[in-house]
Amino acid sequence: MATATLDQNEGQSPGTSASPRQAPREIMLGRSERLGYAERHSLLSVVEGLIAVSTVLPDGRRQILCLNAPGETICPICSADCWIEALTPSRLRVIQLDHDGGSNEAMFHLTHDRLIAANAHLLTLGRLDGAERIAAFIVDMCRRLGQPFGQGGSVLHLPMARDDVADYLGLNAETVSRLFSKLKKRKIVLFPTPTELIVPDLSVLEARVPSTLANGARGHLNGRNGGGS
Amino acid sequence: MATATLDQNEGQSPGTSASPRQAPREIMLGRSERLGYAERHSLLSVVEGLIAVSTVLPDGRRQILCLNAPGETICPICSADCWIEALTPSRLRVIQLDHDGGSNEAMFHLTHDRLIAANAHLLTLGRLDGAERIAAFIVDMCRRLGQPFGQGGSVLHLPMARDDVADYLGLNAETVSRLFSKLKKRKIVLFPTPTELIVPDLSVLEARVPSTLANGARGHLNGRNGGGS
């Protein structure tokens, strides 16, 4: 897993990066820029933007395993065999690991939360149809990135392309677009612009997400919730 | 579908269980018997049989998140919101936790391995088609449960129903059966009986699994031996 040292040139190779000075080391990534495993040596947390951890097959198929919003730390384990990719221009902060017991526990919590989220995602990919996946996705993103709107509504700037949503949900971009359109037609979600979503009433969307998931998907935000019934 | 209830006398209620009084606590589960979260209080490891950790939606859709073969320990985190279910009659051993730092590390390793496997599974469900999923599955099971056969082949007793394979791979039972038949017709896999598979040459199957996965899927195996690769 994460080894300690960083050299000075970190974050240099990808195109538009600005070179971080000293104290709080930062890495800038432009849209679609990636870091492979070899290019990271520390824990990273997202300051700004949206980061995807993804696997790409030789033929180009991509699966996004995990999305990290600002404030979240990228799980170094889930990213060992994968790419870290900015879905929108992003700023990352390098977290210095102290080699005491303390960071072990931090690593465990990261891993723990990630596993719970991964399990929810497995259910999504294995057993939900397209419409359900989209509903679950929007609800999840509203909780993580949305601003409250009216009574139980949410405004969300979706900082990723249809393409990326598709690769996260195991669909393709056209299907995502069609499903969005369907929600738009029914006025469950409004689209002032393609990346600006207004959900007037989140509970309408939540009603379209099978219940186990509606709870399970929150595992990485709160602690655990109710037992397995 | 019996749900086993456990009280003080752990391991009593499920059908055929033998009740150990003291030392190595064991739990027997008949086929399809389940333990909910409330019925477990410790780490469990599989002695015999095959255990699935699964989530079930209100409408009955089931996703198997994880399979545990003999010798493996069931990850308590991945099973917090889920059922533990025996796919074939199984024997579990209760592992007593000592509340020292040592078990923290054990928990971390369990979680770590599980997360790596979950990520591989996400790729499988999100981006592989039916034929690829089945190939990846058989290869994985051969490594974990198979006996070497000839030059680079493997014999596998598959201790689970088509149904269960389907719920693990996000398919349905008929599709699994059809895909098995296709492999049978091409003599890539032989079926002396429906649950007995002979893979004369594992590399033929491996060639049908996109390469990233062929490596990633082994993450959770550390320390177990399997047929060669």
Added chain:
DNA sequence: CGACAGCTTGATATCACTCAAGTTCCGTGG
């Protein structure tokens, strides 16, 4: 204003699901 990237929409194809028989396997009882 023009060009490009991203988005939407339509037509068609394909893969996997559903429903419905059959068939095989296996345990049980005559």
Added chain:
DNA sequence: CCACGGAACTTGAGTGATATCAAGCTGTCG
């Protein structure tokens, strides 16, 4: 030992959801 019955498995036909291919549209930024 064979007949029976149920569960699991296989197979086929038809359907539906999602992917693919192909335009066209929109919005953003020089």
